Amino acid sequence: SLSKGIQSLITRFAGTGKLTEENVKDALREVRLALLEADVNLGVTRAFIERVKTRAMGKEVIEGVNPGQMMVKVIHDELTQLMGGPDAEPIKFAGGGPTVILMAGLQGAGKTTTCGKLAALIRKKHEKSVLLVAADLQRPAAVEQLKVLGAQLGMPVHTETGMTPPSVCERAVARAKAERIDVVILDTAGRLHVDDALMTEVAEVSRRTQPHEVFLVCDAMTGQDAVNSAKAFNDRLPLTGVILTKLDGDARGGAALSVREVTGKPIRFVGLGEKLDKFDVFHPARMADRILG
Amino acid sequence: ILPFGRDLDADLVDQLEEHLYSADIGPRTVGKIMEAVRAAWKNRTIKTTDECFAFLKAHVKGILSGESTALRRAASGPTVVLVAGVNGTGKTTSIAKIANRLKKDGPVILAAGDTFRAAASEQLALWADRIGVRLIRQDKGADPAAVAFDAVEAALSSKAAWLVIDTAGRLHTQENLMAELDKVKRIIRKRIPDAPHETLLVLDATTGQNAISQAVEFGKVLDLTGLVLTKLDGTAKGGAIIGIRDQVKIPVKFVGVGEKVDDLETFDPDGFVEALFE
Numbered sequence: 139s140l141s142k143g144i145q146s147l148i149t150r151f152a153g154t155g156k157l158t159e160e161n162v163k164d165a166l167r168e169v170r171l172a173l174l175e176a177d178v179n180l181g182v183t184r185a186f187i188e189r190v191k192t193r194a195m196g197k198e199v200i201e202g203v204n205p206g207q208m209m210v211k212v213i214h215d216e217l218t219q220l221m222g223g224p225d226a227e228p229i230k231f232a233g234g235g236p237t238v239i240l241m242a243g244l245q246g247a248g249k250t251t252t253c254g255k256l257a258a259l260i261r262k263k264h265e266k267s268v269l270l271v272a273a274d275l276q277r278p279a280a281v282e283q284l285k286v287l288g289a290q291l292g293m294p295v296h297t298e299t300g301m302t303p304p305s306v307c308e309r310a311v312a313r314a315k316a317e318r319i320d321v322v323i324l325d326t327a328g329r330l331h332v333d334d335a336l337m338t339e340v341a342e343v344s345r346r347t348q349p350h351e352v353f354l355v356c357d358a359m360t361g362q363d364a365v366n367s368a369k370a371f372n373d374r375l376p377l378t379g380v381i382l383t384k385l386d387g388d389a390r391g392g393a394a395l396s397v398r399e400v401t402g403k404p405i406r407f408v409g410l411g412e413k414l415d416k417f418d419v420f421h422p423a424r425m426a427d428r429i430l431g
Numbered sequence: 432i433l434p435f436g437r438d439l440d441a442d443l444v445d446q447l448e449e450h451l452y453s454a455d456i457g458p459r460t461v462g463k464i465m466e467a468v469r470a471a472w473k474n475r476t477i478k479t480t481d482e483c484f485a486f487l488k489a490h491v492k493g494i495l496s497g498e499s500t501a502l503r504r505a506a507s508g509p510t511v512v513l514v515a516g517v518n519g520t521g522k523t524t525s526i527a528k529i530a531n532r533l534k535k536d537g538p539v540i541l542a543a544g545d546t547f548r549a550a551a552s553e554q555l556a557l558w559a560d561r562i563g564v565r566l567i568r569q570d571k572g573a574d575p576a577a578v579a580f581d582a583v584e585a586a587l588s589s590k591a592a593w594l595v596i597d598t599a600g601r602l603h604t605q606e607n608l609m610a611e612l613d614k615v616k617r618i619i620r621k622r623i624p625d626a627p628h629e630t631l632l633v634l635d636a637t638t639g640q641n642a643i644s645q646a647v648e649f650g651k652v653l654d655l656t657g658l659v660l661t662k663l664d665g666t667a668k669g670g671a672i673i674g675i676r677d678q679v680k681i682p683v684k685f686v687g688v689g690e691k692v693d694d695l696e697t698f699d700p701d702g703f704v705e706a707l708f709e
């Protein structure tokens with residue numbers, strides 16, 4: 139593991155009094171390798187290493203404390219702080235009228251499943267009513283997929299025929315207002331950030347429904363490309379957070395750091411399995427541990 | 432990526448290394464490739480950026496070529512293709528694309544082997560309808576091995592040319608689901624000793640280094656004969672497959688370049704490498 143690797147490197151410098159550029163150089167090389175193997179974007183890795191170097195430099199090595207341990211602590215703290223504060227932000231519920239939540243992201247990231255999970259969490263934790271909205275009109279049986287999840291949860295699913303996704307969403311919000319449903323979750327089609335027509339479409343959904351939360355749903359095993367798609371979605375949508383899915387796998391999840399860096403938006407939730415209860419708020423320290431390996 | 436016709440210097444070589452990383456080639460494989468580049472530069476085999484590019488492209492093409500992209504055929508009777516991979520990579524969509532291609536070769540049957548996920552068989556049923564092939568399916572929650580068995584029987588009795596079996600997405604870290612996949616394979620093999628003749632692992636081009644673990648771990652349970660690399664119509668380069676070739680000799684047979692039925696290409700190492708260095 140990185141911690142062991144760095145500890146053994148820096149043990150030989152015990153007794154030098156300070157962490158210096160020379161004695162942290164090897165350790166930082168280890169960190170760089172660990173981050174790249176974890177799929178953290180190269181540019182993000184470089185910026186992170188620079189920050190760690192600045193923080194570590196000149197730190198007094200406290201009597202009796204292993205410099206390696208100090209180094210690991212600096213790295214871990216810096217990464218944890220980057221990933222977000224200790225408490226994930228709670229959902230921003232609307233003051234009056236329905237709270238609108240928009241789910242967007244690349245194909246296959248886990249949006250539809252996450253709509254079901256988020257609905258389940260909101261009902262359980264906040265005791266609010268939820269309307270699921272099937273606005274993916276392009277994938278075969280996407281509407282059916284959300285209807286099955288709605289049936290499993292005993293929650294209504296809004297569907298329309300002969301309408302564009304922005305109109306379906308607008309109608310769903312109007313229905314929620316009329317029926318006094320607390321929360322509306324909009325499931326949208328997966329799309330490429332380089333598909334201008336579809337990026338315009340999802341921006342239109344956002345413009346016409348004025349969501350209180352806009353989540354980028356991102357697969358934890360995404361590699362270097364995470365920065366490209368995240369930046370594009372962040373440019374076109376008023377993102378309020380990121381949901382990282384499939385964290386029950388063994389991908390290190392470096393995309394989390396890349397997405398956080400490039401959008402500045404916090405990771406709010408994580409998907410931990412296919413079932414609807416496999417969902418949790420994001421824990422920055424745990425993610426830092428996982429990325430460092 | 433690098434300015435044309437310039438003499439190589441340390442900065443340019445570093446820039447090149449960065450580009451390799453951004454394509455998801457991964458530290459280990461980048462290290463090996465850069466070692467070769469630096470050695471060639473040191474012994475003056477390559478001196479300019481153009482020569483460096485030519486060297487690099489040839490080097491990577493060398494890693495990726497040399498294997499057939501054609502699907503294996505059964506000596507007689509239906510050829511059975513089993514498709515697997517982690518969640519959301521594009522298995523079901525790729526099956527529809529591949530089946531559509533195989534149609535002109537003889538009757539194709541599809542099997543809805545994902546009996547777990549919401550509307551999984553409905554999704555494949557819509558595709559089967561769209562491309563005009565027969566689908567074998569059972570109720571949600573049925574044993575996938577039972578569906579596979581049914582499908583093999585149907586393929587044999589109807590003298591189908593091809594049987595393509597869809598499976599549920601699963602993570603290679605889920606032991607019970609990997610065991611389920613093994614059971615599906617064994618059931619097929621019991622009925623047709625040489626089957627599955629082709630076992631394809633579907634990988635998402637946006638996936639990073641975890642793609643290597645996927646290929647290695649799925650390869651422990653299945654005799655993988657090919658990879659399908661999807662979503663190459665995005666900006667991800669799919670460079671993880673180079674690292675995969677380092678560890679397991681599984682050739683890429685198809686690439687997915689979109690969500691429509693015709694968005695499938697036979698893997699072309701030259702085209703892939705050119706795109707890698709764009």
Ligand SMILES: Nc1nc2c(ncn2[C@@H]2O[C@H](COP(=O)(O)OP(=O)(O)OP(=O)(O)O)[C@@H](O)[C@H]2O)c(=O)[nH]1
Pocket residue numbers: 243244245246247248249250251252274277280326327328329383384385386387408409410411412416518519548600602
């Ligand atoms: N293991 C695991 N699988 C997940 C998780 N979240 C979603 N999945 C699975 O990932 C696959 C894709 O999920 P979907 O919800 O269909 O993804 P999507 O983003 O809606 O896909 P498109 O609408 O086609 O863009 C399914 O097999 C899900 O069961 C997770 O946290 N863990």
Ligand SMILES: Nc1nc2c(ncn2[C@@H]2O[C@H](COP(=O)(O)OP(=O)(O)OP(=O)(O)O)[C@@H](O)[C@H]2O)c(=O)[nH]1
Pocket residue numbers: 245246277328330516517518519520521522523524525545548551598599600601633661662663664665686687688689690694
């Ligand atoms: N842009 C693009 N999208 C693709 C490609 N292949 C598949 N997709 C999309 O990726 C999403 C997931 O595809 P599926 O075929 O459902 O994936 P799967 O592996 O069967 O998913 P699970 O069965 O849930 O594990 C869908 O929205 C597809 O349209 C491709 O080559 N390019």
Ligand SMILES: [Mg+2]
Pocket residue numbers: 249250251274280326327328
């Ligand atoms: Mg969906």
Ligand SMILES: [Mg+2]
Pocket residue numbers: 522523524545551598599600
């Ligand atoms: Mg599928």
